[in-house]
Amino acid sequence: MSDFTETTDGDADANPLEAAPGPALRRPWRWPFLFTTLGLVFVVALVLLSRSTNDYAIAPGDAQPVTPFIKVPTGLGHPLDGKILLTDVYLEGPLSGFSWLADWFNSDDDIQSASNLLGSTPEPQYVAQGYLDMSQSQSDATAAALTSLGDHVSEAQTGVLVYGVAGGYPASSVLKVGQVITKVDQTATPTQCALLHALDGRQPGSTVSLAVEQSTLNNAGTFVDGPIKDETVSLARPASHSSVQECGGTITPTAILGIDTEQQLAWTFPVKISVHLADIGGPSAGLAMALGIIDKLSGGHLTGNRTIAATGAILDPQGDIGDVGGVPQKTIAVERAGATVFFVPPQELAAARSKATPQLHVYAVSTLHQVLQILKHLGGTTSANHALAQAAP
Numbered sequence: 001m002s003d004f005t006e007t008t009d010g011d012a013d014a015n016p017l018e019a020a021p022g023p024a025l026r027r028p029w030r031w032p033f034l035f036t037t038l039g040l041v042f043v044v045a046l047v048l049l050s051r052s053t054n055d056y057a058i059a060p061g062d063a064q065p066v067t068p069f070i071k072v073p074t075g076l077g078h079p080l081d082g083k084i085l086l087t088d089v090y091l092e093g094p095l096s097g098f099s100w101l102a103d104w105f106n107s108d109d110d111i112q113s114a115s116n117l118l119g120s121t122p123e124p125q126y127v128a129q130g131y132l133d134m135s136q137s138q139s140d141a142t143a144a145a146l147t148s149l150g151d152h153v154s155e156a157q158t159g160v161l162v163y164g165v166a167g168g169y170p171a172s173s174v175l176k177v178g179q180v181i182t183k184v185d186q187t188a189t190p191t192q193c194a195l196l197h198a199l200d201g202r203q204p205g206s207t208v209s210l211a212v213e214q215s216t217l218n219n220a221g222t223f224v225d226g227p228i229k230d231e232t233v234s235l236a237r238p239a240s241h242s243s244v245q246e247c248g249g250t251i252t253p254t255a256i257l258g259i260d261t262e263q264q265l266a267w268t269f270p271v272k273i274s275v276h277l278a279d280i281g282g283p284s285a286g287l288a289m290a291l292g293i294i295d296k297l298s299g300g301h302l303t304g305n306r307t308i309a310a311t312g313a314i315l316d317p318q319g320d321i322g323d324v325g326g327v328p329q330k331t332i333a334v335e336r337a338g339a340t341v342f343f344v345p346p347q348e349l350a351a352a353r354s355k356a357t358p359q360l361h362v363y364a365v366s367t368l369h370q371v372l373q374i375l376k377h378l379g380g381t382t383s384a385n386h387a388l389a390q391a392a393p
Contacts, residue, residue, distance in 0.1 A: 130281020169258025
């Protein structure tokens with residue numbers, strides 16, 4: 001008698017396949033099915049992780065001495081007994097799924113959505129704005145440093161700087177970040193208010209002739225002047241009817257170019273100072289650059305033989321300090337570089353201290369003068385006899 005007939009309790013006519021134990025016959029097809037399913041899941045996960053997430057990661061960047069990037073006339077510079085570090089962040093994105101996952105597990109990195117980071121600004125324009133900010137920061141830092149040393153600096157308003165161009169407006173095919181508008185239909189526009197007045201009362205769809213300086217920016221944040229060219233631009237209807245009240249009255253624009261603007265300034269300094277920082281955008285190195293200029297020109301003992309770091313935008317020749325971003329990641333970078341003192345804007349004190357160890361002393365500062373007073377208390381000194389006004393430009 002066969003094994004199959006014994007398992008049917010004497011029913012010799014039973015179907016052998018129905019009587020056989022289930023697991024013994026299912027085993028040959030269950031494992032291939034499981035492997036196939038896992039393989040499909042793996043392929044789907046691989047495809048999803050390879051796709052762009054439209055997110056960006058802010059990671060700790062470099063902290064490096066600022067003074068090698070600063071040039072002053074021969075005979076005015078001094079050897080330095082400490083270091084002043086500027087610091088930046090790495091911006092990576094849009095992230096793939098793999099990168100997003102790695103950054104999510106890294107507590108030092110900060111993941112930001114494109115809408116939070118860029119807003120409605122296209123990425124190429126965002127990069128150009130960063131280099132423009134760096135260019136302006138170099139001039140602002142120089143002005144504040146020389147003013148703090150008692151030297152006279154002056155500025156002249158020379159036009160309206162194009163800071164951003166909104167998509168969908170006729171001007172977006174004509175104007176670019178970094179260019180300067182100096183006239184509207186032969187009317188000079190040395191200021192932003194002059195531009196508003198020149199456009200006041202015009203109608204959507206009408207055209208204007210703009211005198212546009214074809215200036216450009218390189219990756220060292222250097223503003224390169226260009227020739228002036230006449231451009232014809234159609235005006236667009238404002239998205240809202242908001243009024244402007246800072247220009248000697250109330251102006252409600254009836255037609256617009258569709259651009260963000262800033263004041264273009266031409267500076268006059270008593271001495272030629274240049275700062276060249278390649279591939280770093282944004283205004284946050286302003287404070288470090290101002291301190292580096294002061295240190296080079298005033299004896300080289302500003303830090304009291306310490307390694308210090310600073311982040312903050314310089315807003316004006318008086319040395320007022322503005323807010324910056326990425327401070328937690330910058331704090332990590334300056335600690336890795338050996339800094340023991342870190343100056344940050346007041347708004348960023350908590351963010352910096354959240355990453356600082358006890359070896360790093362973080363100070364909240366709102367003016368350049370306040371920084372210099374703290375450094376003096378820590379043993380730093382400056383020389384009052386630098387005689388910049390007598391130096392050849």
